[in-house]
Amino acid sequence: MNLARAHSSSRAEGEAPLGAAAAEAETRAQTSTAARRKGIAIAGPRTWVADEREACICALGLVEVFSGFGESREDFLEIVADSLQFWASELDRQDAKTPQNKKVPKHQTLPDAEGPYFMEEFQHVAVVWKPPGWTVSVREQLVGAVLKSRTAEFAKSDDEFGKPLQAWLAERLGEICPIVTDPLRAHGVIHRLDRLTSGPILCAKTERGFYAAKLEFHSRRAKKSYVCLCHGHLELATARVVEVPLREIWEGGWSWSQAGPGGERAKTKLVRSAKLQSTDGAIFSFVEVELLTGRHHQVRAHMAHEGHPLVGDPRYGGLELPWCPRVFLHSHGLAADLKFGKRDDGSQRVEKVDVFSALPEDLANALRQLKPLDEESRKTQEKWLRPPI
Template structure:
């Protein structure tokens, strides 16, 4: 459930920072307010602003807050496709359709619930993010890095922050991409017209860079490999749609007439990083899911 409220700035609020003002006029901490601003859930005059935005008279502040749902974090045994494991971490191949961690509408049956039944997990970043070093969307399949204890989680988070973990995806996208490879360098932020979507935007968008290369072309589709330089929400999906080649089956950014795949044809197939505890280079790959393999075969045989 989403709660919305808004108000206009009177004389006593003129000249205040937006984060300080909102914290003073609600029961939220300043840190929570800053997080909501960064996520695009607090707008000024229906636009995203920075935390240090200075308010002017008659500026209108609007807040959209998702009411917190109580999640059950009891272990739930499930079949896990573990591709690598040691005493510090593991890598799992997540199937399409499985939510990574609890969220509104998905209080049980997530990957995290299955992991809790399988092994011990770090909790340094909160109970509902136990072990989760990075995420992929519910309807994207592929490799996820999981931390078993806090020390390794913090070290992996630093690697991710400094872009030292290589993450590669394979996707089937609409249309024929003319270039053999390219770089999409376009900032991504919350779509002001639709809060469930992200969009390429210069207005408070965050740096987002994706490399791509063509693997194979078909009549109406292209099979591509993408590498994340940054890791913004929905990054590959937004970037490919931005250049006119949305991911096939994408319900949010794609086309209505598409391949018969339940969810986007996007698979995180490769993870490469230096193990933070052993200094060993770990390189793991996961094969394409069966439905993507099937659709690729159909495309190859289409005259």
């Protein structure tokens, strides 16, 4: 299927033509798929599986390029989704252990006071709670094709030091979900959180789940919501979007993001802000944000650029304070509609992921140290300190 042509036909008249990067990705997808159908290898001792996976990754590369320019259309994405599900279904059939309706053992879904646990489970994916101190900085490795993730989902940084979530997944799901033991598929992990950031992580149980979820993130239809505590009073009468490019900088083996020209497009929506004060008179803002892109350290870098670095984040100008044990940043919401093709009646097969993660106790205790300075701020603080139902 010619994905580039499908996208071109869905563009309005006068829009920019297919870029060189997208054209290259399209060519590679067509070449690998043609090779698979003819039963031949390309570029060395390739396997059918490698070619099929490369086709999937190249299709995602197309989506990433178009989404970066805000061009992706629903009809184009539907074509890509159908293609990915066709290829991924073939990959799943190659592994007899791939689950059909196998579930995580019940005792592993119970909340753990210190470690990860399964928050929700579906046929093709699961949502895992990631506590602070655990890492998800795994990398995808491909034979013959390496997709450089423009979202920096698996970038090396300070997050490489900690307890690896991928090892925890392999121990608990490896017997029934081979993908979590496979570094070629990033151990099934779909996105990342910084080492000290808590919140839900979406993980694939099957190849179909992996590519359905990846499509939602590459097309920027997945929704990730955060709360953070920053220095100073952030004036926010209504929601607004911070749109400042971010460029990843490497220094001494560590990486961080610098806001300004020369970086990649980055957008963060500031939704709501509560004004708070500490006992020594310092002013803070408790801010609800949504990621509209997914760059490395995006919330931390954008808030610092706004002049309001996060509490506990000296890398970006924030102060480490005795009443806050870590960077005050928590991912509280994750939502995505994962599409798995059409049924015989034409309706879409969908796994609807929509999870909420309450403020963890260490950050809730830090928030309790502060006094709200107006009624709306009091209501916001009260809402986030309310015990989860």
